[in-house]
Amino acid sequence: MARKYEVHIDGKPFIIGERPDLRAVPEGWLVMRLDHPDEWPELVRRALGRPEVAAVHAYGDDIQQVWDWFRSGYRSVQAAGGAVTDGQGRLLAIHRMGRGDLTKGKVDPGESIEAAAVREVQEECGLARVQLGRHLHSSWHTYERKGIQHLKRTDWFLMKADGNEALTPQTEEDIDTVRWIDAAAMAEVKRDTYASILPVISAWEEALRDRA
Numbered sequence: 001m002a003r004k005y006e007v008h009i010d011g012k013p014f015i016i017g018e019r020p021d022l023r024a025v026p027e028g029w030l031v032m033r034l035d036h037p038d039e040w041p042e043l044v045r046r047a048l049g050r051p052e053v054a055a056v057h058a059y060g061d062d063i064q065q066v067w068d069w070f071r072s073g074y075r076s077v078q079a080a081g082g083a084v085t086d087g088q089g090r091l092l093a094i095h096r097m098g099r100g101d102l103t104k105g106k107v108d109p110g111e112s113i114e115a116a117a118v119r120e121v122q123e124e125c126g127l128a129r130v131q132l133g134r135h136l137h138s139s140w141h142t143y144e145r146k147g148i149q150h151l152k153r154t155d156w157f158l159m160k161a162d163g164n165e166a167l168t169p170q171t172e173e174d175i176d177t178v179r180w181i182d183a184a185a186m187a188e189v190k191r192d193t194y195a196s197i198l199p200v201i202s203a204w205e206e207a208l209r210d211r212a
Helices: 039-048 063-071 113-125 183-192 195-211
Strands: 005-009 012-016 029-033 055-059 075-085 091-096 099-101 104-106 130-145 148-161 175-181
Touching (some): 005 195, 029 039, 039 055, 075 113, 091 113, 113 130, 130 195
Parallel strands (some): 075 148
Antiparallel strands (some): 075 104, 091 099
């Protein structure tokens, strides 16, 4: 059983985990114990309504229960994506709706998560040959669609592709640029991307160091 969950709500990280050592909690973090599911909406409202709150750490007697309380207020969505590396150790990145991003998308009915991850990379970047690797990371974020709150889980996989293959952005998915990112450009991507993508990039960087 997982001992910690991290979900991003309006770009703000919410951690569900063990009771933290308050002496080690970073400045700007809101820490709250939850004993009832009805406390979740108030916690989210407080955190999002206060710009000085950088992140939230919620805890309770049973971490899984606290997480289940949170999930009960959302419609679940499963997605999959890829952190794709070429032979030069570069990361494949896209630019969508004004923000840097990595390739991902919803899993179709009857489709495996792994197949969906590869398909999304191929469709969004125009790649024909993608080699699937191990599971890298799972990220969670919320969004609203037609008045309904959704909780999306994205399973990310390491992948390899030929850096010489032509890249074609899937414009119908609002992607205007696809490019390979080297170490020199990584800082710009991190500044430009979503908070939920940063842990994925960190996991990819760690995997690259382990492989070296």
